[in-house]
Structures are given as structure tokens and as C-alpha cells.
Amino acid sequence: MPAAETASPKRDHLMATAWRLFYRDGFRAVGIDLILAEAGVAKMTLYNHFASKEELIVALLEKRDRELRASIVETVEAAGKSPTKRLLAVFDWLEEWFGGADFNGCVFIRALSEYPEASHAIHRTAWNHKVAVKEMLAQLCEAAEAKNPAGLAETLSLLIDGAIVAAHGTRETGAARSARATAAALLKLATG
């Protein structure tokens, strides 16, 4: 009886393989059988760790959410003490992400797209991530003493998601710099 959330090497390997294939080709485009073949794992092992493909996807999104936010925090911390620099560091992080060899859009936007219904577990999990990131931004805006931190964070979220879509369409990093420049201008307005 495998406890649903027990860490295990097989489970981790399965998730890593599933992540790679889902992110490359899409959730519906990739079948369980392909994941199993690429991972070299038996089907029952998957179904002992996850009740369904859907639960596997939700687990992947939750894991990615944790890792991605941790990565942003790391970048922000490395940016020093200046609240402005810390906020703008998020956009540098974006640019680096876009420039990576395997960048293929935002898995959360793609999950919202592939499972468009509001009540679907995957849709909700994906949106939860976006809300969490917006809250991170709000804290950074507050630290920067912006007049309306929640409002600025909302706007910065729009810029970020728009930039991600643009980077997915162009395969270039320019959108991150555009978004950064706009963010800097808005922050100046909001603190001036």
C-alpha cells in the first residue's frame, strides 16, 4: 500500500520524465504509455503512486509551483537590499528563463489553456500558482512603498504573463526587457 505522497526514487523519476514530456508536447498530447516507456517504469507503479493521469498532472503543477517560487525568492534575495532592485530582479529572472534552451512557455498558462473549464482541478491548481506569484509581487511592492501595492502587483502580473506569452510566440527574450522597463516606470510613478 503505497502512501499517496510518500517520496520515493521511482516516483521522482516518473515525475521528472512526465514533466519533461508534458512540458515539451502538452498534457493531452502525451499518453501515459509514453511516459512509462521513457521512464522505464511499469504501469502499476504509476497507478500506485497516482490515482490517475489528472492527479499526476496536479502533483507536477504543485511541485513546479514550489520550485518556481523558490527560484524567484532566491533571485530576489541575491539582488540585495534595495526594494526597487529586488522588485526588478523578478524581470531579470524572467529574461533568463526565456533565454533557456528548453523554454516552452509557462506550464500554468498552458494548463489553463488545455483545461479551460474553471472548475477543473488542473485549471484551479494552475491558477493558484498565478495568485501566489501575485502575492509575492504585492509584498515586494509593499516593501518598495508603492502607493497601491496590490494594484501595482496586479499590473506587474499582467506584464509578466503577457511577456511569457510573447516569449513563447517569438522565442526571444525581448519581452522580458520591455516588461522590466515598464515595471521600472510604473514603480517610479507609484512611489514618486
Next chain:
Amino acid sequence: MPAAETASPKRDHLMATAWRLFYRDGFRAVGIDLILAEAGVAKMTLYNHFASKEELIVALLEKRDRELRASIVETVEAAGKSPTKRLLAVFDWLEEWFGGADFNGCVFIRALSEYPEASHAIHRTAWNHKVAVKEMLAQLCEAAEAKNPAGLAETLSLLIDGAIVAAHGTRETGAARSARATAAALLKLATG
């Protein structure tokens, strides 16, 4: 021998049904058979008008691109002569779209997401639309005598796509108003 692009009632009806189902559930989630059953059309009729499901999707995206841009132009023209009002009318158009009962995200962003590979015909068609909209925005920015019209149009594009993603996640229209307010502030900066 059905000419590939001849207009015909059957073809139009097929496209309307396919559009409704694809937009509601997603491209990969909806099978040809369901479209045919809902449209009450024989399979060979579809394959006489479109070489494949992929070509049907491309045709739908191109049609939607034309209609959507025409709809924006209409809104802009109805907004009067003031270049500022004309530009901001795009965001009013957004808000109305988000508030519609059947809003379910942007089909182009969703197509980019479902067919993430850059070279895929559907991916490219979807991105073409975003480029075309950005060019429309650039013209409006130019008319408003913004200092860097292409740059402002790029930023406005980011805001718009970000707002669409947010509206899809929240099912609320607030993101359109946030984007509009930011656009107004940026336009003021760019013309002041």
C-alpha cells in the same frame, strides 16, 4: 472535387460547430466525430472541405483573426476622433469581451499552448494573430503621437495578453480595467 476554400453553407455550419466545441473544451479534447455528430454532417463532407483536423483548426483561427480584428476596428471607429480615446477603447472592448457569457480565454493563446512547438502550423497561425494585433496597436499609438509607438504597442500587447490570462483564471473583468488604467498612464508618459 470540392475547391479547398469555396464558401458553402455546410462548410460554414461545420466551422461554426467546430469553433464552439474547440473553444469550449480545447482542440485535442474534441474529436472529429463529436463535431460531425453535433453538426449533423457526414465525415466525408468534412474531409472534402479540409484536408485534416489541423487544416480545419488553422482555417478557424484565420477566420477568428479576421473577425476579431474587425470587431476591434469597429470599436475604435465608434470611439470618435480623439486618439487617446481610440486607443483606450481597445481596453473597453476587452472588458466587454471578458464579461461575455461564453468567454473562455483567448483561442490563440490556447492554440499556442496546445501546440507549443514553434514550427507547428497552428502555433504559427496563432502567433500571426498576436503580431497583427500589435501592429494595430502601433498604428493607434502613432496616431496618439507617442514617442516610441512600437515600444508602447509592445507593452500594451503584454498588458492585453496578461489581462486575458487573468480573466480566464478569475472569470472576472477586473483585469481589463487594470490594464486600461495602466495603458492610460503609460500613454500620458509617452506623450507628455
Next chain:
DNA sequence: CGCAAACTAGACAGTTCTGTCTATTTTCTT
């Protein structure tokens, strides 16, 4: 060692998928 948990291969069910083919009927045009 010895036992229990975890993992294995692979068959299997039942559905769904895109696309092709045929043979028949409807519809349009002249």
C-alpha cells in the same frame, strides 16, 4: 534469513482517435 512492500511485464477491456473507402442519395445547374 525471511517477510512484506514495492516493482515488474504484459495481457486485457473498452473506448476513442483520425482518416479512408464505398455505394447511395440528394441537390444544383443547364
Next chain:
DNA sequence: AAGAAAATAGACAGAACTGTCTAGTTTGCG
């Protein structure tokens, strides 16, 4: 009215899909 074009129903192929089940093997731990 006659012939051409378009649409029909439905079988069919061949593959892929998720999830279940069984029976045997490996692994880890006390």
C-alpha cells in the same frame, strides 16, 4: 429532364488512449 457535383451513412483500418488485473520478481529492512 439529365448529368454533374455534393452530401449521405456507415463500415473499416490501425493506432492510441486510460485504467485494471494477475502472477511473478526484486528490494529493503528487521
